[in-house]
Amino acid sequence: MxxxxxxxxxxxxxxxxxxxxxxxxxxxxxxxxxxxxxxxxxxxxxxxxxxxxxxxxxxxVALPPAVAGFVLLMYGVATFTAGRRIARNRGWWWAGVPIAIGTGPVLALLLACGVISTQGIVIIPVAGILLGGCLTATTLAGRRAVDELVQRRGEVEAALALGFRPRDAALEICRPAAAQALVPALDQTRTVGLVTLPGAFVGMLLGGASPIEAGIVQLVVLVALLAAEAVATVVTIELAVRGHLDGGSPG
Incomplete structure (x- = not known):
């Protein structure tokens, strides 16, 4: 076998x-x-x-239009998956905004700098990693923000009574909890090589790369993923406080 x-x-x-x-x-x-x-x-x-x-x-993998279509398909599935978790109304598609803003610029930067190849066999897995990370960050941040704004609505109203603008009042309540969405990515980056050897590193080694080459690839993946998830988290919180997700700003 x-x-x-x-x-x-x-x-x-x-x-x-x-x-x-x-x-x-x-x-x-x-x-x-x-x-x-x-x-x-x-x-x-x-x-x-x-x-x-x-x-x-x-x-x-050998057809650029097909590669682009496959990446868009992954993006659509990520949007739908995150959207149904954080927006139980027709606004589920708003989840696609943080995922796109988190993934798009990071992927474009890696391509523009020549850090990753333009071949489909490279773009598809890298895009998938970034989309998956932004999906997780958007879901966690969105759910925490929505829950906080619903459960602590009285505190939001109290902040409004003190003269806070609706957006600022909502941010004061939900941002600390929603920011916890970055903890998994931070922990993964901090402990890489000490607790776990992530997939990209192991895959490179199995493919015949040297440990140094595998380490560089894994570093690029982790840093890019952390940047993308940070952007996705911030955008998700902004959408929540502006009322685009369930439980948004009272203003």
Whole structure:
């Protein structure tokens, strides 16, 4: 059977995967987390989607229009996923704003400086990493901002009574909590090499790159990701306090 130095593809691989899915679902159910079925469906979707994506990428990487279309598809899915988490009304598409503003300039800078290649096989995974990071940051920041503005509406109104403008009053209440959306990216960057070896680093090593080359690639990915997520978080908070997301500014 074909294998790599990290994962061996053996006849027992499906058995191991099935056992892990069952374990995750049982723990979630018996532990009262309420996500037993979601664990199963998420794993099934991951298997189907990765299979389909692998086939599609193999086809589109050599065609620039197809690469652009695939990146736009990823962006659309990220927007919809974040939007339904933070805006339960028709304004879900606002989630696409922080994701685009966070991902677009960072990706453009990397391309303009020649840091990454213009080949589709490079652009697609880098764009996917940035979009995924901005999706997470937007979702976390949006949900925290919305929850704070709803639960602490009385404090917002008190700030308004003291003479604060609606935007400033809302910012005072929701920004500290929403800013926690950056904590995962900060922790990942701070502890890289000490706690974990992220995917880009491991992938480069498995591909035959030297540890130095792998380290440089991983550094670029982490710094770019942190910058993109910082932008996405700030924009998401701004949208929340302006009332574009559920629970926005009372003004």
């Amino acid at each position: 074909r294998s790599s130095s990290l994962i061996s593809v053996t006849p027992l691989l499906p058995v191991a995967l099935l056992a892990l899915v069952v374990l995750g679902a049982l723990v979630a159910r018996l532990g009262g987390l309420g996500h037993g079925r979601a664990v199963v469906t998420a794993c099934l979707r991951a298997a189907l989607q990765l299979g389909a994506v692998s086939a599609v990428i193999a086809t589109v």
